[in-house]
Amino acid sequence: MNKKRSLRFLAVIGVLSLVVAACGDSGAEFEAGELGAVTVEAGEAIQIRSLNAISGEVAFLGIPNERAIRMAVEDYGQIHGHDVEVGAGLDDLCSAEGGQQAAQTIVSDEQVVGVIGTSCSGAASGAMPIINDAGLAMISASNTSPSLTSDLEGTAGENYYEGYYRTAHNDLFQGQAAANFVFNNLGLTKVGLIHDGDPYTNGLTTAFENAFEELGGEIVIHTAVTVGQTDMVPVLTEVAAAGPELIFMPIFPAEATFIVQQAPGVSGLENVEWMGADGISVENFMNLPESEGMYFSGPDTRFAENTNEATDLNGAQFLEDYESEFGEAPSADFWGHAYDATTMLLMAIEEVAVVDGDTIHIDRAELREYLTGISGFNGLIGEISCDEYGDCGAAVISIFQHNNLADHQASKSNILYTYPES
Amino acid sequence: MSLDPLTRRWGLIGGAIMAFTGAIGMLVSFDERILISPILSLGYLTLLLAPAIAGHMAARGKVSVLEEPEHDVAQGAQKGLVAGLIAGVFAVVFMLAVNPFDLSEFFPNINDRMFDMMTFDFGLGLGSVVLIVASALAGAAGGAIYGLDDEPREGVFRSAIWVILFSLFELVVSDVIEVDAIVDLIYARGGGLHIWSAIIIGVLAWWLGVRYKGRRAELTQMAKDSEAGSRLRWSLIGVAALLVIVLPMLVGGIVNELLINVALFILMGLGLNIVVGLAGLLDLGYVAFFAVGAYGMAVLTSPLSPAFSPELNWWVALPVVMVLAAIAGVLVGTPVIRMRGDYLAIVTLGFGEIVRILILSDWLTPFLGGAQGITRIPGIPLGATSVSGTSPELFIYMTMLLVGVAAYISYRTQESRIGRAWAAMREDEDVAEAIGISTVQAKLLAFVTGAIIASFAGALFSAKVGTVFHNSFDVLVSIIILVVVIVGGMGSIRGVALGALILIGVLGGPKSQGLLGEFAEFKLLIYGAILVYMMLQRPEGLLPSVRRSRELHQEEAAQDAWLDKKGSFIEEPEASV
Amino acid sequence: MSTEVAPEPVRSRRFKFNWVDGFLWFLRVAALIAIVVGVVGSIQQFADGEGPSAAAWRDLIVSSISTGSMYGLIALGYSMVYGVLGFINFAHGEVFMSGTMVGLISATMLFENGFWDSNPWISILVVLVVAMITSTLVAVAIERVAYRPLRGAPRLIPLITSIGVSFFVQYSFAGLFGVAIRNYPPAPSQLSGNVDILGIPIAGTRLLVIGVAVVSMIGLWYFVTQTKTGSAMRAVAEDKEIAGLMGIDVDKTIVTTFAVGGAMAGVAGLLWALLFRGVDFLTGFLPGIKAFTAAVLGGIGNMPGAMLGGVLLGLFEGVGPQLVLAGLGIPAVSQLKDAVAFAALVLVLIFRPTGLLGERLGSEDRV
Known part of the structure; x- marks a missing residue:
């Protein structure tokens, strides 16, 4: 996008652009990897996004995911002194083109580090090419199509892209x-x-x-x-x-x-x-x-006894919190997966972040590497380990x-x- | 003071709208979107707009062509106040009537959030009073505005519209400006304009409007006076073309993504415009040709096409896809050729569904992928790179290229022999045949041309999204394309473009969100309301074609009378491009 | 405007035999061959003891007829409006949906206080009345707000308006009632058993559905042919201007037409509840389209035609896939049910362009 920056400046009132120049560069020592890095300045929030089917017939699937993501972000708290911001929940419309459009919205903000979504497998196949191009990581709580990861025998699925992970089981x-x-x-x-x-x-x-x-x-x-x-x-x-x-x-x-x-x-x-x-x-x-x-x-949703190691919350407490906040039980079974996916992403950000005073740098390639290497993480859904194609589900049916x-x-x-x- | 029946009527309508928008959850949902931080949300704007419009209409009274309308601020405000008061009381009565019962089992949106919202969080007692007062004031404001003289009234409207536009289109404005520091000057962090930036925008809009009033009228006149082919006309076209080429560079990925969606619907709108607008054949299954284009391209280019996978280059596959679409046009067109006009609608609708069902069916899964669709469709090869949905700022040019081709085809055919044959056929099929026009040929040609243009859209869609699934091709798409054509203006190329921009770009298409994501739930409700309103008030569309509106106005005397009653004259003959 | 120009579908044409006719003949012959081969294949299967058993065929046919009679009742509304005003009222499916949705409230209330089980017949009657009143009111309101100002407009305009009305009503109900599907309480136990008719056991609900449809049809027939209002309706359908000159209040008669069509849609709403129980805001969409298809199949403007078209369409889409397509060796035939219904429409119109029983249109529509 930089190539067009000069053109876009035409639209900017000249005087005000000085303001930008003043608060421009910092953090020169950090060296970004091949996928680039996100720098979060002092006082700014770390940006992640949620992408779920929150309208239409499949809203029953997406809405508990969306809520669990926000609960996880709240429970996790600050990372190196920075808040985490999810922004408005994006809608994948449970379709490939909906996923693609939402992904475009996500990548247009270069501060975004990772995405929790999508709800529907079809939407993931539309979103991943763009998410992957931008070097982001996306963790889905409820995609189950084998084509997005692998056949569990070492062959990548036809729609597998790097940077894709999921806590849901494979079909x-x-x-x-x-x-x-x-x-x-x-x-x-x-x-x-x-x-x-x-x-x-x-x-x-x-x-x-x-x-x-x-x-x-x-x-x-x-x-x-x-x-x-x-x-x-x-x-x-x-x-x-x-x-x-x-x-x-x-x-x-x-x-x-x-x-x-x-x-x-x-x-x-x-x-x-x-x-x-x-x-x-x-x-x-x-x-x-x-x-x-x-x-x-x-x-298997007998999560009551399972405890998420990042937030020390167990399944029973989660359901209690959920019911007290939203007045109903989750309408689908993937809330634990969404909660764990979010804490995995936040933990990965925390671990790979390079702290430079009040500023932190998050290298995108390292973030992916960390996620791929997750092994034995205790989540609500059980023990989570990722394979090389992004299947991380604790997978108990x-x-x-x-x-x-x-x-x-x-x-x-x-x-x-x-x-x-x- | 006796109550004017018209004031009472508008007051009741306003109140009914307030209660209705509350009961369907629109107000609560729109409340999430902040327009002016922290004082005004889209929800409250909607809530108070109803009494304001009611007040305005009440002040307007019965419009007579013969008398010069009266403009009196005090009188307008007074009438508006009464209408707003009635509206507010109506809304409060509605709330008090439903409050004692727990209706959430049947009406999930009549809930505490609705009451909180409509009572401004003051509780039902005090809140009701506040709502009535606010509604009466909004009504009075609406009435008073009507009472203003022309110039200040236009100024108020202009300011309000620009402030609302700036706050609604926050996404585009910040995307164009891009520099965070400047964006932060205009918009608050949680969304919405700052109060003072809203004031500045309002004042600027007023001032610029007054300042350049004469200039704008002059320019419009100049553009109208310029003859086709003259240097002025060409330079105007040049400026427009330059703007279209530069615009995608100025805006970011999201806006380009939106523009691509808009362009796809312009394409399909242009195609359907030939079938419905020019030839007068009501096709409700137009999506079938879009599907043929998309699936044709998917099968021909994707390495994962299940049965037959030649993995052609997009450019090589395009002519093949066009031929497939033409065949589909003939297949659909021939059986319906001798059918009564209205049967055409239901039969084509049926054809559209048949195509979608077949694509999805397990029967054809070995060829078309069925429920799993076809994935990994490559982008459009362009030199060394491949252009797909991952780079919307390049893909937009591909869509613009094909929109240009389609617009050229529409423009040329309109003025050609076949275009006149279509016009004659649309007017009266029997007469057309009597003067030697082969209606069979003319109808088939319309179907085939329309099908080919839709297949362009399908071919682009496949390459953009990279996957095709059956659910992108349901009957809703056909109907939304029709709405685009009708709202824009049947038979008019500019109209189709405008219709697509407003409907698809702002409200959102069948499977895409527009600029206003908040509207998603209520998108089709608003579509329906717009459609009905347009048909009642302006059936020729926003930017009608000359010939079409003349037809609408020249048919039987009864129809003339009907249109005249609506007062929708077309004063200036405009070019239909 | 040609969409309203409706030349007689079969007119003396200059082309004695051209490729269009050739293509149509090809379609006719191909369709016939496919149907014959499919049916023979299915009979063969049946003889071999494969495919559905005799009892399953019987259940399928009874269920298709009951679904079809519901289509027929909705189709009456389309047909009557088309006969009088000459346009397709796409919003009629929503009129039907509104009846079932509001009927659901009364049914749920009756169920919750136990009345539904203790007095099933009265309960059903209450739901029927609620559904009929709702549908009638919605139909009349739509006519008043959206169609009356368009009297005399080119025909395409009210048609497009009706599409807009249809969206508006659908999504108003989505907003009011929520998007989730809701269920009517189960049919009272007296109904859910089988009834023996000539030794053939038939599910009680389906029998009731067919019975209600037949009674409504007879009632409507009596109303239209034997009452004054009915003859006024027929007169207006024949020629609005002359009817007006004869002292008939045309506007009032048109409102009556919408009201009667709405009431029939309300009855169909109850039948839907008995047959399927589940309703949501999209309930009216597909049945609406199917019912219009049925009206065209039977011959538009023709009331017995609408009923016949409905029953036949129910049979085509219910029995057709299993009878014809399964015999051709196509997998997952029920998935193609709607495609079969629409294909049947195309075929019938190719063979008989004016529908099975012929159109009955007013003078201005016949051209």
Whole structure:
């Protein structure tokens, strides 16, 4: 952007530019790395940004992340005497172009050190090229698509960019967990899969399909609903015709609600087991009488005993704080991931910052290096270690059966299986 | 004093707007945006604007063409005061009526935050009084402004508008200025103008307006008088072109990003303008061609295209994409060619949805990626570099290039034989056919041209974002392009540009935010309101084309009467470019 | 303006046989072949014991007919307004949505104090009345504010206005009620069981939906053909000017048309609640478009046509994917449900440009 600075000065009233010249240079001894560095002057705040799906249908996912980020920044406190500022929460609109636009907004402020986001995997694929170009680090709390990191066997995903990290688990992991549970614990071999055309749900059903077939099971049908669809009888008829023993539908509450409510009217589904994922282990879906008895897979949220080592806060206290501040429980399961992601970033900033009197310098390349090297960090979600492609999740998937309509927390504690099996 | 029914009516409307904006959560949401720190937020501006406008309208009374309107400050203020008072009382009655019940189960936005906001944090008792007083004062101010003489009234409006513009467009202004020290002089840290910088801007706007009043009128006149092809006209065009070229260099990445979004919608607007504005075919599925362009480019250039991946260069792929779009235009156009005009709307809407559903479907996933989309689409190769969304300050020139091409195509076709054939067809299809115009050919040509221009936008979109997913191509996009064309002015190239700038740039597009991110939740509400208002008050659009507005005014006598009643004459014939 | 010029779709043309006709014939033949191959494939599957069982087919057909009859009721509103004013009222889907949304409040209140379970029939009646009143008021208000000032304007203008109204109403409801989806209480137990009709078990709610739709249709038919207001409506639809000269209050009749269309949409709102239970501010959008499609399918302006079009559209989109596409070996056919509905519209219009039962339009619309 410097190349245009001279032009931009045309727009500036000449006299006032003297003011800038006066408070120009300082900190000459610090040598910035290849990605450049951010210098935070005395009295200024360290800038990080949050980027989440905070509007529209997926706001239930993004809003708790957004809130957890702010809580973490508050709990962490100052870094080397500087405040940390998150600015207004940016919206990734849960789409690639939304992520790209927000990323552009972020990188246009050269003081920004890192980003916590995005909520949706699609948005990350739009944002990362720009975030990476600017040398920033971005940590997501809820992206799960394998294409953003790796296949967990050492091959980078097609949308992997340097500078990308996440505390959320990889879909491949959850797919494996769910497949193991269904095949080994429930002893079922014929499964029907329903996704909704979202990259996340489709990624998870595909991961399940591969894992389940490897175990020797059979996917009798892999079909889809569309977002906003209400009449589910046709799709259920299609599924019933294939004769599954269990239906795995890692979709979102609206469509899942229509499915479970209409299923009793479709012949052939009377003895089928149902299983969902973290998208529907939410209050309004679990309130439905029809959801009783369903299995849910998702990140293990028994965080009550886990303590974040950077802020000394445990999961139980977090939920207490959250409820007292916002008057409700978090609407999705990734609050712990967002909290940990934020403290990881702040800790990394604190560790790599070069203190020069009241000024600090943060080298971008070193920040990334530090994040990649994180190992054995104790967070709310458990012990966090990053691999070379940015998968940092403590990655414990648990599967519970919903057996208590009145008390969802009791249901969520009714855990039948955890993965990895210890 | 007897109550003027018009004053009562406007007062009630104002009060209803206050209650409505409160109940839908607009006031609370807008309150986050500070305009003048620390005294005025967008929320309070919205809250008090309603009684102010009500006061203004009440003072205006019934407008008659024959009589010179009266201008009397005291009388205006008095009428405005009453209207504002009624509005305030209405809002308070609404609050008191809903307060005893816990409605949050059904109406989540009627909550404590709304009450706090509407009562200025004074609590329901004192706050109600404050709200009524504030509303009455706003109404009186609105009425008094109407009572002013022309010149001071314009001055007040100009000052208010510039202060609001400066505070709303903080992002652009600070992006252009870039030097933090100067930005800090104008804007407060938490957002919003300082009180004194607001005053300076207001005074400056007033003073400059008065100072250069004559000069501006002269310039406008000069521009109008200049004949096409004359040296003056060319130099004006040159200045405009230079401005367009230099502007992206002056502004930063975010504004360029916004401008690219705007330009993409100008492109699609120009294409749809040919189909709807020139040929008169109401296409509600225009997004289909955008999708064909975007997915065509993705398949041809991305190394990760699932089935067929020639990895072509963008420039080589562009003609192929255009051919694909043309084929799509014929495929959509032919079945609908003999359909009744209104059926066209629903059938094209259906086609648009069919395309999106097919893109998403598991059936075509082996070819188009389905839910996972197509990623890693390369940028546009330009010399040694590749231009993509990561460098908006370069990409904007690519979009401007294609906008230029599309504008040229629109301009040339308008004045050509086919353009006149379209105009004739739009006027009366049977007559057009009777005088020897092949309507089949004319309609297909409109569809094909429109499709090709939309495919430009699609090709740019792919290269910019680098990934394509089905959800960028839903029916909302078609409708928003239509709104852009209609608000700007059907058949008018300048109109489309203005429409896109205001709607996409300021309010935001279907999947992008505009300058005013606060509006995101209420974007489509505002879109709807603008659309209805435009249709009722100014159906020919903001910058109408001459021919189009003449048509609107020359149709049957009944229609003339209808438009005349609205008082929306087009006084000056303007060039339709 | 050509969008309002509506030449008879099949007119004597100069092109005896050109490539446009050729293409259309190609489409007709290709569609027929695809349908026949698909159906034969499905029958083959069924004979082989694959695909849905007989019971599943039965459930699918019953459910499609009930969804379709709801479309039909909404379609009546489109058809009536088109017949009288000659434009597509895109906001009619929102009229329907407003009925279900406000009906939800009454249903939830009845449920919370136990009345819903103790007196199911009265409860449903209360919700029906609330939904009908809401929809009627919304329809009349829209007519008053947005369409009346446009009387006599070129046809494209009210159409575009209706798109704006549609957005405005949708997002007003989003602001008022929030964006989350909400659920009606479950249908009373008396309804959720199966009822035997000629030995075929049919879900009680679906039977009720079909029944309510049929009764409403008969009521409307009586109103339009047998009452004075009804004949006034028909007269205005035929020719506004002459109707005015005959002493009919045209404005009032138009308001009545909107009110009756709104009331039917309100009934459809109750049916939606019985069928799907979940409502949000977008509930009206897709059903609105589908209902307009149904109106066109049946022949616009034609009331039995709207009802028939609705039921057929319900069958096309419900049964079509499984019957035709599955037989062609296409995976995940239900995903293509909406595409099938729109494709059916295109095909019907290619075969019969005036809809199945033919258009009934006023003199000024026929050209």
